[in-house]
Amino acid sequence: xxxVRTALYNYLFAKRHGGDFLLRIEDTDEKRLVKxxxxxxxxxxxxxxxxxxxxxxxxxxxxxxxxxERLSIYAPYAKQLLDSGQAYMxxxxxxxxxxxxxxxxxxxxxxxQYNTITRSTMKNSLSLSKEEVEKRLSNGxxxxxxxxxxxxxxxxxxxxIRGWVTVSTAHLDDKVLFKEGGMPTYHLANVVDxxxxxxxxxxxxxxxxPSAPLHISLYAAFGWEPPKFAHLPLILRPDGNGKLSKxxxxxxxxxxxxxxxxxxxxxxxxxxxxxxxIPGAFxxxxxxxGWNPGGTQEIFTLEELCGLFSLDRVGKAGARFDADKTRWFxxxxxxxxxxxxxxxxVQGKIKTETGKDFAAEYIAMVCGLMKxxxxxxxxxxxxxxxxxxxxxxxxVETIKKKWKETSAELAVDLAAxxxxxxxxxxxxxxxxxxxxxxxxxxxxxxVGPIFRLLVTGKxxxxxxxxxxxxxxxxxxxRRMKExxxxxxxxxxxx
Numbered sequence: 042x043x044x045v046r047t048a049l050y051n052y053l054f055a056k057r058h059g060g061d062f063l064l065r066i067e068d069t070d071e072k073r074l075v076k077x078x079x080x081x082x083x084x085x086x087x088x089x090x091x092x093x094x095x096x097x098x099x100x101x102x103x104x105x106x107x108x109x110e111r112l113s114i115y116a117p118y119a120k121q122l123l124d125s126g127q128a129y130m131x132x133x134x135x136x137x138x139x140x141x142x143x144x145x146x147x148x149x150x151x152x153x154q155y156n157t158i159t160r161s162t163m164k165n166s167l168s169l170s171k172e173e174v175e176k177r178l179s180n181g182x183x184x185x186x187x188x189x190x191x192x193x194x195x196x197x198x199x200x201x202i203r204g205w206v207t208v209s210t211a212h213l214d215d216k217v218l219f220k221e222g223g224m225p226t227y228h229l230a231n232v233v234d235x236x237x238x239x240x241x242x243x244x245x246x247x248x249x250x251p252s253a254p255l256h257i258s259l260y261a262a263f264g265w266e267p268p269k270f271a272h273l274p275l276i277l278r279p280d281g282n283g284k285l286s287k288x289x290x291x292x293x294x295x296x297x298x299x300x301x302x303x304x305x306x307x308x309x310x311x312x313x314x315x316x317x318x319i320p321g322a323f324x325x326x327x328x329x330x331g332w333n334p335g336g337t338q339e340i341f342t343l344e345e346l347c348g349l350f351s352l353d354r355v356g357k358a359g360a361r362f363d364a365d366k367t368r369w370f371x372x373x374x375x376x377x378x379x380x381x382x383x384x385x386x387v388q389g390k391i392k393t394e395t396g397k398d399f400a401a402e403y404i405a406m407v408c409g410l411m412k413x414x415x416x417x418x419x420x421x422x423x424x425x426x427x428x429x430x431x432x433x434x435x436x437v438e439t440i441k442k443k444w445k446e447t448s449a450e451l452a453v454d455l456a457a458x459x460x461x462x463x464x465x466x467x468x469x470x471x472x473x474x475x476x477x478x479x480x481x482x483x484x485x486x487x488v489g490p491i492f493r494l495l496v497t498g499k500x501x502x503x504x505x506x507x508x509x510x511x512x513x514x515x516x517x518x519r520r521m522k523e524x525x526x527x528x529x530x531x532x533x534x535x
Contacts, residue, residue, distance in 0.1 A: 042276065046276065048086060052347075053328070054242060063106070064095070064106065066079050066106065068108055079097060081300070081302060085298075085300050088320055111234070119186045119219040128262075129166045131186070132165060137164065157215070187216065194209070196209075200271060200272055202273065203250075213254060229259070232259045250272045322370040323370075372416045375418060384408050397429070449525045451491060452495055455491075456518055460514075467504065496524075
């Protein structure tokens with residue numbers, strides 16, 4: 042969900058300023074590659090309705106857009122940095138590095154860094170003689186390329202959300218830019234690609250803020266103008282205690298992924314699509330999770346968001362996720378849909394559950410009646426199953442509360458009155474029902490619940506007059522006449 046929000050803000054910003062939203066797959070970290078991830082990203086963005094203008098799956102003039110297909114591009118830039126003295130070769134083995142970390146721990150240094158001070162004690166082209174370096178190269182010794190940061194200098198850049206950020210190089214390490222196997226790290230590939238693809242703005246999560254000084258340094262080393270950076274606040278758990286993680290959702294009862302995601306180990310994380318959320322509702326919720334447009338309006342179309350979005354309205358503090366509010370957004374979007382649109386959403390579910398085909402016009406009428414009480418489209422079916430079954434299932438607790446000794450007689454008499462209705466529409470049914478109450482000198486609460494129970498099996502729902510008009514006279518009268526004996530049997534425990 043955090044990744045989708047980042048993509049959304051990039052999309053909104055690009056559209057607001059007439060720019061392009063680009064999708065690049067950054068897969069240079071071979072240990073973190075996940076099979077199927079690219080297809081998942083493409084499908085997720087498509088479902089959300091925020092598809093890129095350019096990039097993987099969409100083409101463009103600056104491809105390829107998958108970094109593993111661009112490997113030949115990066116080596117010359119690493120060499121450029123070596124030649125200019127902005128980087129150096131490090132021959133240290135993983136064992137060498139681990140030894141230094143352990144020794145630092147013994148001395149009370151929890152986080153050892155390969156930096157402007159410690160690099161003089163390591164095996165690199167800055168500490169070794171020129172002859173030793175040449176010997177190692179002729180022997181085919183493996184090496185990494187590390188950036189050479191200056192000592193005790195301040196790196197300053199203006200973040201579009203956080204303002205000016207200043208970091209001393211005394212607190213930074215000489216990151217690896219090029220790995221032993223000829224693969225660039227994220228840092229080098231990212232900077233080179235952003236430059237070559239003419240990226241003007243980089244909007245990303247705040248977890249990348251510590252890497253920003255390094256990236257600014259790389260732009261300076263190449264003599265390039267850096268893009269504008271904006272680091273988004275975290276999405277927090279509902280209780281506000283810490284970052285929302287992928288495991289929090291299923292544990293706390295709500296999706297965290299846009300669509301279902303199954304890990305290589307077979308672990309399933311539920312998605313908003315499969316949970317029945319409308320894409321627009323999901324996107325509307327995400328947009329307001331860290332961005333405040335000002336004013337009281339909460340429901341926005343994607344087009345409206347594109348016209349309003351600005352980075353200066355993005356907050357610096359973490360945004361707390363609210364599952365109840367997310368369901369509310371879906372409810373609002375559901376209600377705004379036409380009956381015909383909703384019918385198309387639930388038609389498949391109804392066919393699967395009942396094995397029957399119902400006319401689209403009939404389903405649309407049911408949707409129009411039920412949607413004010415629904416949060417998800419599927420609720421229209423689950424709360425209104427009595428529209429799609431021959432018989433109803435009675436709620437036992439409602440029978441116990443509402444069925445009295447006189448109920449059977451009242452039901453029979455009411456059915457007889459309804460049988461006289463020629464135009465079986467909501468208005469006529471209500472007239473006859475009201476006349477029945479007046480004749481019997483009864484209140485609605487003495488007859489209405491019995492009427493509802495017989496026809497729907499439930500204790501609550503939309504207007505009974507509307508329900509009966511949709512079901513039709515034949516079904517209503519049959520249920521009322523047959524239902525009396527069924528309810529009596531349930532009431533006496535048969």
